[in-house]
Amino acid sequence: MIEKIEHIGIAVERIEELISYYRDVLGLEYRGEEIVEEQKVRVAFFEIGESSIELLEPTSDDSPIAKFLAKRGPGIHHVAVRVDNIDQALKQHEANGAQMIDKEPRFGAHNMRIAFVHPRSTGGVLVELCQKSE
Ligand code: ZN
Numbered sequence: 001m002i003e004k005i006e007h008i009g010i011a012v013e014r015i016e017e018l019i020s021y022y023r024d025v026l027g028l029e030y031r032g033e034e035i036v037e038e039q040k041v042r043v044a045f046f047e048i049g050e051s052s053i054e055l056l057e058p059t060s061d062d063s064p065i066a067k068f069l070a071k072r073g074p075g076i077h078h079v080a081v082r083v084d085n086i087d088q089a090l091k092q093h094e095a096n097g098a099q100m101i102d103k104e105p106r107f108g109a110h111n112m113r114i115a116f117v118h119p120r121s122t123g124g125v126l127v128e129l130c131q132k133s134e
Contacts, residue, residue: 001083004050004081006052006080006128006130007052007053007054007080008051008052008053008076008078009056009080011072011075012069012074013069015055015057022044022046023046028046028047028053031045031052036108038106038107039063039108040060040066041065042058043109044057045110077126078125079125079126080128081127081130082132083129083130086130086131089115093117097121098117098121100116100118101117101118102116103115108128111133112130112132112133113130113131115129116128117129
């Protein structure tokens with residue numbers, strides 16, 4: 001069961017340069033930052049209604065975000081949808097032949113369990129399934 005768009009992830013070179021736009025110009029609530037070691041990324045959160053915008057800055061040159069920036073420049077990196085049961089969502093994807101980047105859930109920012117679906121199966125957008133872990 002899909003609950004909502006959890007967040008939109010935007011790859012940026014430097015979070016610092018963009019905080020003032022999202023917080024002061026667009027007027028979103030700035031919820032701080034977190035480093036996700038596993039993905040070698042620093043994430044800044046801005047609340048927008050029931051969802052958030054996440055700015056993703058690489059913490060190392062071999063970060064997936066660094067590779068994305070080198071190839072495509074800054075921009076929308078992924079759309080995350082919140083599900084109530086990620087294991088079931090993964091089974092459903094598998095049963096329907098969707099191409100997965102993650103066959104098993106892993107941990108993302110905010111202690112969420114996440115799994116990425118390959119853009120080949122989604123119309124060109126990297127989709128992140130995520131479930132709030134208890
Ligand atoms: Zn995400």
